[in-house]
Amino acid sequence: MREAQLYKPAKGGYVDCFLCSFRCHIADGKFGVCGVRENVGGMLYTLVYGKLIAAHLDPVEKKPLFHFQPGSHSYSIATVGCNFRCLHCQNSEISQMPKDQKRIIGEETSPEEVVGEAEKSGASSISYTYTEPTIFFEFAKDISDLARRKNLKNIFVTNGYMTKECLDELKDVLDAANVDIKGFTEPFYRKICGARLAPVLESIEYMRSLGVWVELTTLVIPGQNDSEEELRAIAKWIAKTDRTMPWHLSAFHPAYKLANLPVTPAETIERAREIGLEEGLRYVYTGNVPGMKGESTFCWNCKKMLIERHGFTVKKNVVEDSKCPHCKTVIDGVDL
Ligand code: SF4
Numbered sequence: 436m437r438e439a440q441l442y443k444p445a446k447g448g449y450v451d452c453f454l455c456s457f458r459c460h461i462a463d464g465k466f467g468v469c470g471v472r473e474n475v476g477g478m479l480y481t482l483v484y485g486k487l488i489a490a491h492l493d494p495v496e497k498k499p500l501f502h503f504q505p506g507s508h509s510y511s512i513a514t515v516g517c518n519f520r521c522l523h524c525q526n527s528e529i530s531q532m533p534k535d536q537k538r539i540i541g542e543e544t545s546p547e548e549v550v551g552e553a554e555k556s557g558a559s560s561i562s563y564t565y566t567e568p569t570i571f572f573e574f575a576k577d578i579s580d581l582a583r584r585k586n587l588k589n590i591f592v593t594n595g596y597m598t599k600e601c602l603d604e605l606k607d608v609l610d611a612a613n614v615d616i617k618g619f620t621e622p623f624y625r626k627i628c629g630a631r632l633a634p635v636l637e638s639i640e641y642m643r644s645l646g647v648w649v650e651l652t653t654l655v656i657p658g659q660n661d662s663e664e665e666l667r668a669i670a671k672w673i674a675k676t677d678r679t680m681p682w683h684l685s686a687f688h689p690a691y692k693l694a695n696l697p698v699t700p701a702e703t704i705e706r707a708r709e710i711g712l713e714e715g716l717r718y719v720y721t722g723n724v725p726g727m728k729g730e731s732t733f734c735w736n737c738k739k740m741l742i743e744r745h746g747f748t749v750k751k752n753v754v755e756d757s758k759c760p761h762c763k764t765v766i767d768g769v770d771l
């Protein structure tokens with residue numbers, strides 16, 4: 436156990452955690468909503484520091500980030516735990532373990548060891564992913580500081596529920612994030628994720644204002660968030676906030692407590708992409724349906740194909756100095 440950051444003691448032995456937007460008020464001997472932060476005698480402890488549950492070398496496209504060092508690899512790590520309880524979680528065995536199984540496991544690993552492994556693997560970046568990185572903030576921050584000194588970039592793949600205070604701590608080391616916009620109504624967030632939408636949108640805006648490269652993902656779930664109205668509302672919000680943010684639309688596959696729902700039809704994903712383009716977004720992608728046109732990057736001005744992909748593989752990239760070679764339009768992103 437290691438003392439947590441971003442909390443303060445409160446009256447009566449309570450502590451107030453302000454790492455994420457739940458802002459838990461935790462009694463002595465109790466845990467926060469995430470199940471990995473515990474009040475012991477009026478001090479808050481993180482129970483997941485250094486407890487690595489997953490470490491893999493992934494294409495950065497798998498995060499998914501399509502406009503951040505395309506074709507590179509990202510050393511991807513996680514601890515157990517999450518502050519959300521999404522009914523469709525693809526990684527529920529590790530994300531919900533502290534709550535569902537009442538246990539926290541992981542291989543004791545130091546930040547130095549993580550960065551050393553990342554360097555050995557040939558990765559250009561480290562991704563904090565698979566579960567929710569916010570809840571292992573202290574570990575991620577120590578790794579990020581070291582990674583930065585070794586010229587590795589840092590990527591959060593996140594539900595966006597961290598507070599501004601958390602982002603202020605990360606702003607000097609966080610290079611990019613893929614943030615889920617899981618739906619666009621408060622009832623959806625409440626029922627499906629056990630959380631709220633508004634803080635997620637605030638985090639995205641704040642990340643952009645800090646200069647973090649942000650891409651967005653919506654998993655389109657049949658009958659839950661796949662209406663034209665809801666998808667268009669998301670697209671309009673992105674267009675108003677920053678139309679250069681790429682939007683990834685992924686097909687749902689039955690999982691966890693939504694195992695009874697069907698797979699998202701490819702036509703729904705394609706239609707969602709059209710909606711994004713109709714609303715003026717520059718880059719809208721399809722995911723989880725390999726072989727679709729929407730996996731590739733097109734110049735938002737002359738519409739020619741610039742980065743051809745199949746699944747997570749970059750087959751061809753003709754971008755030159757972040758510009759379209761045909762019409763010289765700047766293509767948004769980092770190290771394209
Ligand atoms: S990280 Fe979020 S869910 Fe966990 S204790 Fe802190 S405020 Fe609560």
